[in-house]
Amino acid sequence: MSSPSDDPPSKTPQNPVSQVAQANDDRQDPKVEMEKEISSASVFVNAEPPREEQVQNAVRFLSHPKVRGSPVVYRRSFLERKGLTKEEIDEAFRRVPDSNPDATTTLSAVGKQDGQIKSSLNDQQQHPVQVLQSTPVGPAVSTSKVGAISRFRWYHGILAAGFLTVAQVIAAVVFKRLFVPKLKSWIRWIVLEEDVKGQTKKFDTKPSIAEEAAAAAKSAATAAADVARTSQDMLMTNSEEKRCLEELISMLRVQASEMTSLRGAIQKLEVGHSITSRQSTEEHNIKGFSWTTSGPYANGKVDSDSRSVRSLSPPVSVEPSVAPHPKSYMEIMAMIQRGEKPSNIREINDAPPNPNQPLPNPHLAPKPKPWEIGQGQSRSAGTFPSQASTNGFSIDDQLNGDNIVRWRQPNNTRTTETEIGNEPNFGFPSVATNETLLKRSWVPPQPPSVVMPEAAAAIRQPKKSLSQTDTETDDLKSADITDELQKITKISEMGGSFEANGSNSTHSNEIAPSTDERASSLMA
Amino acid sequence: MPVFKTPFNGYSVKFSPFYENQVAVATSQNFGILGNGRVHVLQLGPAITERVAFDTADGVYDLCWSESHDSLIVAAIADGSLKIYDLSLPPTANPIRSLHEHGRECHGVDFNTVRKDSFLSASWDDTVKLWTVDRPTSVRTFKEHAYCVYSVVWNPRHADVFASASGDCTARIWDVREPGSTMILPAHEFEILSCDWSKYDDCIIATASVDKSIKVWDVRNYRVPLAVLNGHGYAVRKVKFSPHRGSMMASCSYDMTVRLWDYMVEDALIGRYDHHTEFAVGVDMSVLVEGLLASCGWDELVYVWPHGTDPRAP
Numbered sequence: 001m002s003s004p005s006d007d008p009p010s011k012t013p014q015n016p017v018s019q020v021a022q023a024n025d026d027r028q029d030p031k032v033e034m035e036k037e038i039s040s041a042s043v044f045v046n047a048e049p050p051r052e053e054q055v056q057n058a059v060r061f062l063s064h065p066k067v068r069g070s071p072v073v074y075r076r077s078f079l080e081r082k083g084l085t086k087e088e089i090d091e092a093f094r095r096v097p098d099s100n101p102d103a104t105t106t107l108s109a110v111g112k113q114d115g116q117i118k119s120s121l122n123d124q125q126q127h128p129v130q131v132l133q134s135t136p137v138g139p140a141v142s143t144s145k146v147g148a149i150s151r152f153r154w155y156h157g158i159l160a161a162g163f164l165t166v167a168q169v170i171a172a173v174v175f176k177r178l179f180v181p182k183l184k185s186w187i188r189w190i191v192l193e194e195d196v197k198g199q200t201k202k203f204d205t206k207p208s209i210a211e212e213a214a215a216a217a218k219s220a221a222t223a224a225a226d227v228a229r230t231s232q233d234m235l236m237t238n239s240e241e242k243r244c245l246e247e248l249i250s251m252l253r254v255q256a257s258e259m260t261s262l263r264g265a266i267q268k269l270e271v272g273h274s275i276t277s278r279q280s281t282e283e284h285n286i287k288g289f290s291w292t293t294s295g296p297y298a299n300g301k302v303d304s305d306s307r308s309v310r311s312l313s314p315p316v317s318v319e320p321s322v323a324p325h326p327k328s329y330m331e332i333m334a335m336i337q338r339g340e341k342p343s344n345i346r347e348i349n350d351a352p353p354n355p356n357q358p359l360p361n362p363h364l365a366p367k368p369k370p371w372e373i374g375q376g377q378s379r380s381a382g383t384f385p386s387q388a389s390t391n392g393f394s395i396d397d398q399l400n401g402d403n404i405v406r407w408r409q410p411n412n413t414r415t416t417e418t419e420i421g422n423e424p425n426f427g428f429p430s431v432a433t434n435e436t437l438l439k440r441s442w443v444p445p446q447p448p449s450v451v452m453p454e455a456a457a458a459i460r461q462p463k464k465s466l467s468q469t470d471t472e473t474d475d476l477k478s479a480d481i482t483d484e485l486q487k488i489t490k491i492s493e494m495g496g497s498f499e500a501n502g503s504n505s506t507h508s509n510e511i512a513p514s515t516d517e518r519a520s521s522l523m524a
Numbered sequence: 525m526p527v528f529k530t531p532f533n534g535y536s537v538k539f540s541p542f543y544e545n546q547v548a549v550a551t552s553q554n555f556g557i558l559g560n561g562r563v564h565v566l567q568l569g570p571a572i573t574e575r576v577a578f579d580t581a582d583g584v585y586d587l588c589w590s591e592s593h594d595s596l597i598v599a600a601i602a603d604g605s606l607k608i609y610d611l612s613l614p615p616t617a618n619p620i621r622s623l624h625e626h627g628r629e630c631h632g633v634d635f636n637t638v639r640k641d642s643f644l645s646a647s648w649d650d651t652v653k654l655w656t657v658d659r660p661t662s663v664r665t666f667k668e669h670a671y672c673v674y675s676v677v678w679n680p681r682h683a684d685v686f687a688s689a690s691g692d693c694t695a696r697i698w699d700v701r702e703p704g705s706t707m708i709l710p711a712h713e714f715e716i717l718s719c720d721w722s723k724y725d726d727c728i729i730a731t732a733s734v735d736k737s738i739k740v741w742d743v744r745n746y747r748v749p750l751a752v753l754n755g756h757g758y759a760v761r762k763v764k765f766s767p768h769r770g771s772m773m774a775s776c777s778y779d780m781t782v783r784l785w786d787y788m789v790e791d792a793l794i795g796r797y798d799h800h801t802e803f804a805v806g807v808d809m810s811v812l813v814e815g816l817l818a819s820c821g822w823d824e825l826v827y828v829w830p831h832g833t834d835p836r837a838p
Contacts, residue, residue: 043727043744044685044697045706077670077692083710083747320714320734323758323778326802326822329555336558345559348581350607350619357620359657360612364542364594366640369811370767371680371723 050087058084058092069154154248161245168238172231183224190216268337525829525837528572532562534820536586536806541637542594544812545569549826550599552583563587563599565611568828578609578618588633590657591640598643598657600630606645608657623655625662632675638683648672652688654700666698668705675718675762681726689719695731697743709746711739718762724770730787732760738775740787751787761805768814776804782819784831799827799835 058079061067067075079089194209332342532551540546545568553559561584565575582603590596595611605624613620632646642656642663652673654664671691679685684700695716696705712733722728728750732738736756739749757779766772771788782804784795802822810816815831829835 044682044699046708046746073670077694080670080708081693081710081713086704086708320736320759323803326555329557329822332554332557342554342559344553346579348560348579350578350580350601350622352607352619352622353617355621355660357610357613357617359620360593360595360610362593362595363612366591367541367812369637369680369723370814 046085046087048085050085050091054082054084055088055091055095057082058089059095062092062096065157066154154252158245158249158252161241165238165242165245168234172235175227175231179227180224183220187217187220265337268339525827525833525835526568526570526572527836528564528566528574528826530562530564530820530824530826532560532583533802533822533824534806534826535584537818537820537826538587538589538808539810539812539816539818540589540594541591541811542589544810546575547572547808547818547826547828548587548589548597549820550584550587550806551820551824552585552602554583555822556583556585556602559583561601563597563609564826565597566826572826572828576611576615578607578615580607585629585631586633588635588643590643591635591637593657596657598633598635600633600645602629604628604630604647604649606630606633606655621657621660623660623662625653625665626651628672631672634677634686636678636683637680638678644676644678644686646673646676646688650690652676652686652698664700666705668696669694671715674716677720679721679726680723687719687721687729689716689731691715693733695719695729697729707743707746709741709743711741711749712737717759720763720765720773722765722770723767730763730765730773732763732775734759736760736777738763738773738785751792753785753787753792755783755793756781761803762807764807764809766809767811768809774807774809774817776807776819776821778803778805780804780821782807782817795831797829797835800825 061079062075076089079092084092191213194213335342528549530549530551532553533555534549534551535556536550538548540548547566547568549564549566550561551564552561559582561580561582563578563580563584565577567573567575578599580599580601582601584599585602586600588598590598597609597611599607599609599619601607603624604626605622607619608621608623609618610620626645626647626649628647628649630645630647633643635643642654645653645655647653650667650669650671650673652666652669653662654666655662666688669688669690669692673688673690675689677687679687685697686700687695687697689695693710693712693714693716695709695711697707697709698705709729709731711731712735714734716731716733718732720730722730727743728740729743730738730740736754736758738753738756738760740751740753741749753775756775756777758777760775760777763773763775766774769786772784772786772794774782774784776782780798780800780803782797782800783793785792786794797817797819800819800821800823804819804821806818806820808818810818813830816828817831817835818826818828819835820826827835829837
């Protein structure tokens with residue numbers, strides 16, 4: 001059938017409509033409907049221009065590193081639930097460079113990112129070696145490392161952070177092990193020197209040497225204290241980083257445990273592949289909401305963002321609660337979770353015995369719907385609802401059989417579409433009651449669209465015996481026959497599939513070329 | 525008022541568009557979790573009698589009558605298939621078609637009331653498919669929802685427009701001539717289980733959700749609902765606009781009640797029936813008889829009663 005690539009998303013439908021309509025080619029005529037629907041189909045399309053603020057919100061959302069890790073479908077769905085239109089979402093995806101609306105390209109992008117991350121990790125591993133030799137650079141290096149980490153995926157971030165902390169710890173330990181002994185040895189050497197000097201000038205220089213030694217020792221101690229302090233600072237920053245990362249890790253662990261428990265539950269419930277999903281969807285309520293929180297972007301930051309956006313809309317006053325399921329329902333669920341199958345299930349073969357069984361002939365013609373009747377003819381509001389099936393159409397049935405009834409169908413639909421085209425004229429926002437509707441929906445100036453002049457003339461006799469409104473239409477009909485005939489042929493021109501006569505050719509110059517094309521495509 | 529007891533738990537009930545006294549019921553064994561299903565065709569009268577029943581291997585979640593053939597029923601089966609039954613043939617010759625394309629359960633089916641040539645199926649595989657009765661394969665597949673599609677409804681005036689309600693908390697409006705959806709309504713914060721178009725105003729649509737509310741929207745101004753109908757105690761399972769009164773609609777819910785609403789009125793609730801003793805999951809309003817309601821529930825009972833009377837009255 002028509003594939004999406006064949007249909008340009010435009011309002012002027014061409015072949016696909018004819019293909020869909022061919023299945024019903026003896027009935028009404030989609031071309032007229034489409035003409036009217038070009039003006040009215042726009043009602044079912046979002047006419048707002050893309051809102052820049054929403055697009056920027058979406059760009060911020062999509063740029064978030066946690067969101068990067070989530071499947072594209074979830075990202076789109078989230079934005080749709082926030083009220084963004086398709087245009088706005090597409091624009092946001094266009095603006096965020098790394099994220100692609102296509103899931104397959106996302107995987108390749110991840111692959112590329114993996115390569116980038118690995119090379120940067122190698123660089124980072126070299127950094128700790130350098131830090132060993134230059135202490136003051138430590139804090140700066142660590143901050144730059146943190147900045148680099150925020151650009152990568154979360155698990156790579158964890159890996160990197162893990163390496164970082166290990167490297168820093170090693171650095172601190174090595175500092176302590178190398179520097180402190182060096183310091184001690186240096187102090188010892190000074191003291192020894194002093195001792196050696198002291199041996200020569202024992203009494204006089206001893207106090208001064210001792211003072212000098214003490215001063216040197218003090219300065220060494222302060223230097224050592226400084227070093228200790230800086231290393232402590234480094235450790236603190238590391239511990240802070242560690243804490244944040246640990247929080248993240250714990251949340252991810254929670255997610256992972258949830259997922260493993262879910263997986264375990266699913267595996268347990270594996271009695272027929274669809275059972276567990278039936279369970280979760282039967283529950284409906286919180287589960288439907290929980291998938292959003294257990295998704296990849298279930299962290300405090302994104303949720304707070306989403307909540308801040310949501311707070312602009314009126315608060316949801318009702319919270320869904322789990323409806324108490326019947327006791328036997330819970331028993332059956334428990335049975336299935338244990339892996340047992342309920343005993344009352346039979347093996348039934350419900351395949352069609354003859355897949356090529358021809359379709360039956362309908363015994364009854366389709367009856368017009370109450371809302372369609374109200375549009376086509378005006379009936380007294382009180383009586384028609386209960387007599388919807390026993391109105392003038394049944395009389396037609398009795399008189400002329402299928403032909404006339406089938407003729408009635410396109411008439412109804414066409415007038416329905418005509419009425420819809422007129423509704424905006426009434427400024428038609430709401431519907432009060434049935435009666436008001438009926439009165440409003442009957443448009444006095446419009447003559448009823450009649451397809452076949454011969455049939456119209458034939459019907460005119462039995463119709464005169466019906467309600468007064470029919471006589472009104474009769475008056476209208478008799479008033480200006482030539483106008484009617486023109487209208488009839490015009491409508492029949494557009495209703496090409498229905499017509500048997502060749503009225504198409506004579507009035508082709510009256511009709512716009514586009515309808516001509518449609519007529520020819522339908523007739524073909 | 526007559527009541528009918530089905531052996532399995534009810535899931536959906538639909539009046540025939542051709543015969544005033546015919547009603548079809550979709551039922552599933554074991555609440556639809558796992559088990560067989562059965563389609564009942566019931567004859568209304570002083571008592572409800574069963575005209576014919578068709579057994580299925582898996583539960584039947586929904587069904588619809590054909591608008592073009594008075595004896596055809598399309599059933600949405602929990603194994604993902606759609607089965608077409610012909611009442612003019614004996615049960616042994618049925619079903620006449622089995623259309624199996626969905627990857628997950630088929631949860632909703634609706635027949636086109638304008639062109640009367642095609643029907644749509646809504647599935648838990650996140651897609652909606654368009655079919656015609658004479659073709660063995662689907663005509664179109666609409667894949668945009670991010671979660672189960674619970675319900676799909678044709679517009680009663682525009683032959684190419686339909687709406688779908690999904691567990692991804694959005695309702696979407698589609699045009700079969702367009703490749704994707706034409707409007708996205710972020711209608712609720714929770715799953716949307718059902719939607720229906722107003723029969724008398726082609727731009728009004730109602731959505732029913734797990735959040736216990738029914739919201740009425742005008743698609744021309746879809747950011748703010750026209751009305752929010754609260755009152756149900758639990759998730760609203762189905763909503764159906766009246767074929768006879770423009771602003772009236774019926775709804776059924778897991779709170780076991782069937783309610784009637786008029787969203788144009790200040791106090792919207794105009795009727796409440798608590799005849800079911802388990803979840804009320806299916807409700808329908810007859811197109812041929814004004815005011816006639818039918819409902820089915822997990823208590824295995826099917827009620828048919830005129831609005832304003834007590835469904836349980838003998």
